[in-house]
Amino acid sequence: QSALTQPASVSGSPGQSITISCTGTSSDVGGYNYVSWYQHHPGKAPKLMIYEVSHRPSGVPDRFSGSKSGNTASLTISGLQAEDEADYYCCSYTSSSTLYVFGTGTTASVL
Amino acid sequence: EAQLLESGGGLVQPGGSLRLSCEATGFTLSSDAMSWVRQAPGKGLEWVSIISSTGTNTYYADSVKGRFTISRDNPANTLYLQMNSLRADDTALYYCAKTISRRFVSWGQGTLVTVSS
Numbered sequence: 746q747s748a749l750t751q752p753a754s755v756s757g758s759p760g761q762s763i764t765i766s767c768t769g770t771s772s773d774v775g776g777y778n779y780v781s782w783y784q785h786h787p788g789k790a791p792k793l794m795i796y797e798v799s800h801r802p803s804g805v806p807d808r809f810s811g812s813k814s815g816n817t818a819s820l821t822i823s824g825l826q827a828e829d830e831a832d833y834y835c836c837s838y839t840s841s842s843t844l845y846v847f848g849t850g851t852t853a854s855v856l
Numbered sequence: 857e858a859q860l861l862e863s864g865g866g867l868v869q870p871g872g873s874l875r876l877s878c879e880a881t882g883f884t885l886s887s888d889a890m891s892w893v894r895q896a897p898g899k900g901l902e903w904v905s906i907i908s909s910t911g912t913n914t915y916y917a918d919s920v921k922g923r924f925t926i927s928r929d930n931p932a933n934t935l936y937l938q939m940n941s942l943r944a945d946d947t948a949l950y951y952c953a954k955t956i957s958r959r960f961v962s963w964g965q966g967t968l969v970t971v972s973s
Contacts, residue, residue: 746918779957779958779959781960783901783960785901789965790962790965790966791901791951791953791960791963792963793959793960793961793962796959834900834901836901836903836960842915842918844903844906844915845903845906845958846903847893847901847902847903848900849900850901
């Protein structure tokens, strides 16, 4: 099971929007609505930001949104803030014997 | 506040064994499935294993199948990962995560495992 493909880095100015893509196959992203996104500040515990493609857990700002089209899921951060600077990982449930696959990870930078 | 605290990491030689623990505080571990996820140095996250709330069902990534065993002691509110036949590519920060409906809802800070001679 190969990792889902994400861009290595994305950046934007404060207040702008950025979108992180997550490309898989019909056996994972395209086959299930169990795509989740995690924010990871190095040295800290990862944090769930989006689940089931587009749902936000309580406490996550509505600046974070998720979507999916075919085999590609996306995370959009609107109104970018300095605290959003972190690594972001997508994750999908899969039909393979390895039940979950993460993305390669994206470093989001606020210019 | 719900917290997860991993322990048991350290330096081990190739072929050796190690048992990781994950203690839950502020919530009852027995309510939910639990997973282990790892991150090798400079790499991304990799799912390792999951165990159902009762411990009846367990699943593993192909990369650790046959070498790692996940278990839980619900009365002790603790999750375990027994790691045998360790290899250099098992070197990673290991996180435990509360798993609900195919998402990892809360994570610990991780415990570092280094496999080296």
